[in-house]
Every structure is written in structure tokens, then in C-alpha cells.
Amino acid sequence: MGKPHQQRKQEIIQSTLALAAELGVKKVTTQAIADRVGVAQATIFRHFKTRDAIFAEAIAWLASQLFLVLSDCFQSQQDADQRLQRLVHRQLQFISEHKGLPRLLFSDRLHLESPALKQAVQTIMQRYTREVAELIEEGIDRGHFRQDLDAMQSAGFITALIQGLVMRWSIFNFDFDLEQEAKPLWAFIDSALR
Amino acid sequence: MGKPHQQRKQEIIQSTLALAAELGVKKVTTQAIADRVGVAQATIFRHFKTRDAIFAEAIAWLASQLFLVLSDCFQSQQDADQRLQRLVHRQLQFISEHKGLPRLLFSDRLHLESPALKQAVQTIMQRYTREVAELIEEGIDRGHFRQDLDAMQSAGFITALIQGLVMRWSIFNFDFDLEQEAKPLWAFIDSALR
DNA sequence: CAAAAATGTGAGTGATTAATCACTTTTTAT
DNA sequence: ATAAAAAGTGATTAATCACTCACATTTTTG
Secondary structure, eight states: OOOOHHHHHHHHHHHHHHHHHHHOGGGOOHHHHHHHHTSOHHHHHHHOSSHHHHHHHHHHHHHHHHHHHHGGGSSOSSOHHHHHHHHHHHHHHHHHHOTHHHHHHTOHIIIIIOHHHHHHHHHHHHHHHHHHHHHHHHHHHTTSSOTTOOHHHHHHHHHHHHHHHHHHHHHTTTOSOTGGGHHHHHHHHHHHHO | OOOOHHHHHHHHHHHHHHHHHHHOGGGOOHHHHHHHHTSOHHHHHHHOSSHHHHHHHHHHHHHHHHHHHHGGGSSOSSOHHHHHHHHHHHHHHHHHHOTHHHHHHTOHIIIIIOHHHHHHHHHHHHHHHHHHHHHHHHHHHTTSSOTTOOHHHHHHHHHHHHHHHHHHHHHTTTOSOSGGGHHHHHHHHHHHHO
């Protein structure tokens, strides 16, 4: 039964994310993770030093997947406005498929218990906003967006808009289709930028 | 030392909010509240049946205060766009002065442990969005905003925008001035609606 | 003033849970 | 094959925390 380290680690991370999505971060106990993976609770600590270390790696995994999905939106083989529209859609799609992400983002653990986790999220958010800002900058230069825009500020508002939307989705028990919001959301963003 | 019930209840609620702002919801234990109020931990339960009941009343108090502060924005003695601008500013100001609000909003306790709390927040958010939608509706009718806007949808995006901004503020340790964001935020909203 | 009601408290209880540890089994490397 | 390393486990620990209870004090009320 003793699987190789990396494989078991991935199982633990994926189980953690699945449980976070289903039950919320608070209920993701090391026991619950162990049960889902099919090992004893103590075994979890063979693979991660602490519980927070699991969350940290889960967040890192989500970030890497997200940037992978968005990567072609950040490369200019198309007009900036088209790519930004695609980015909005892909982002909502990704979150729809990974409900664990908003759960982690909205958890107290992240917000106050673990400065390290918070730091990780800060870095990811900054990188994300910076990349969106570059995209907008390009759109301004090419005349797709208004000339008087502050790219960094606009990028900040766009990420805020998406996060706020996701938060409402989370508060309302994921009971509306997030992806369906992509179209009107883009209409709103587009008219703010043009 | 035995103070009247309502007075003690208010002390407990205010202490809870202060602690939530400073330390985050997780660390607002009944012991911490009791220490701050200056009574024994057991005394807390003379005034509230459960810990969640404290949070519930704290949220209700915040909501009543918020709607009080925003009340004149919802009454039409002025152009809708001016009132909406004022609403955005007042809202950010209010949250700046009540950091406990985002802490409660982002806590997993609210999100998953207590359906009753979540329900309360849902109701408040719906009322808020509805009132903003009415404001926008009026602005559309009077020609201050675009004719093709969906008022309810726009109101949803505006609240999402504010909430997302507040979330970033929370994740970044309240380390930028939220009120200062009011001006550029309004510029963004205004250009999206006009 | 006296009874009743409200407020307050110290000392618990029980439940939860991350982390440890001594020991066993399995896998990997030489 | 065999030694070393890795993976796994049951039992336990230590800490935390909401909540209870019997009893004391204060406040309110008739």
C-alpha cells in the first residue's frame, strides 16, 4: 500500500481541495483528508509537516493550474480586448471547476491564522493583476481601450469585480451558474474600458 | 456590577466586532469577549444562548447602521448619479470604520458552519442590491445612465466590485486607504453606466 | 422591605483535533 | 539478498473551547 511520496502528496492535495469545496476549510480536518485518501490520520504527517503546509501546496497547485489555463490570454497573438474577454471567461470557468479556490480564499485560516498562506495569496494576486494590467496597457496603446485609463487601476477593479462575483456565488451556495455571468460581466467591463 | 441586559448585550456585541476586526473571527472566543467586556466567560451565556447568536446580532447591528448611513442615498432629493456616487463613498467609509464587517463576511463560520448567519447575510445583500438597482433604474429613466442597462445586473456588479475591493483590502492587511479608492472606483463605475 | 428576577462567577465537562511516537510493513537501492 | 529508507498505523497527548451548573450577589418589583 505504501505509494511513492509525490503520488501520495498529490492525492492528499486533491482530497483537500475536494473536501474544501464540499464542506469548507474548517471541516477539512486531517482525519477527513485521511479518510478520503484511504490512509490513517497519522500518515498525513508523513507527507506534510503541518496542516497548513497542505493548504499552502494546494494553493500553489491551484495558482499554477490557473496561470496555465490563462497563459495564452497573456500572449499577444490577438487583439487585447478579445484576449481580455477570453480571460474573464476562462477565469470564471476555472473557478467553477475548482470551488476549493474560493473556499480557501474566504477562509479565516488564510486571512489571519497563517501569514505564510496570506503572503502566498498576495503574491499570486499581484502577479495576476500585473499581467492583466499589461494586457490593458497593450489595449490602450493599440486603441482598443480609452486613452485616459490607468491600466494598473483598471486591472485592480477587474480582479475585484471577479472576486466579488465569486464571493456572492459562494455566499449563495454556488447556486447560480458562474460561467453564465461571463457575458454580462464582460459587457460591463468592456463599457467601462471603452 | 450587574448591568442591565440590553447594555451588557451591546457591550458584548461591540467587543465582538472590535475583536473580529483586530484578530479575525476565529480568535473571537467567548473567553476573549469576556476578557474585553470585563466579565467572566460564563457570563457571556447569560446574555446570548450561543456564540453564533452573538455573531448574528453583530451582523444585524452592522446592517442597521449601514442602511442608516446610506438612507439618504436611497431617497430621491437629488440626481441618481450623484446619489450613487455618494453611496459608493459612504459605503467605503463605513467599512473603513467597521473592519469587523469584512472579517465576518469572509469567515468560514459564516460561510459554512452556520446556515442561519449565512441566510442573514444573503438577505442583507439582496436588500442592498435591490435598493441600488432602484437607484440605477431611476438614473436610467431620468437619462443619467445608458438606456440599455439592466439595472439589477448592474447593481450586482457594483456590489461585487465593492466587495472584491474590500476583500483585497482585507487580504492586504488593511494597509491601503480604502476611502481613497472611492474616487477612481466611481470613475470606473460611472464610465460603465454612462 | 422582602420576594423574585436578573446578573455574575469558579469550577467543571465533553467534544474536537493537530501533532507525536513507538513500532510494523513496504519499497528502494546497492 | 539485505540493509536502509520510506510509508503506514494505533494509541496517545496536549491544547482549545463552547457550554453547563450550583451557588453568590445585585437589581428590580410589588
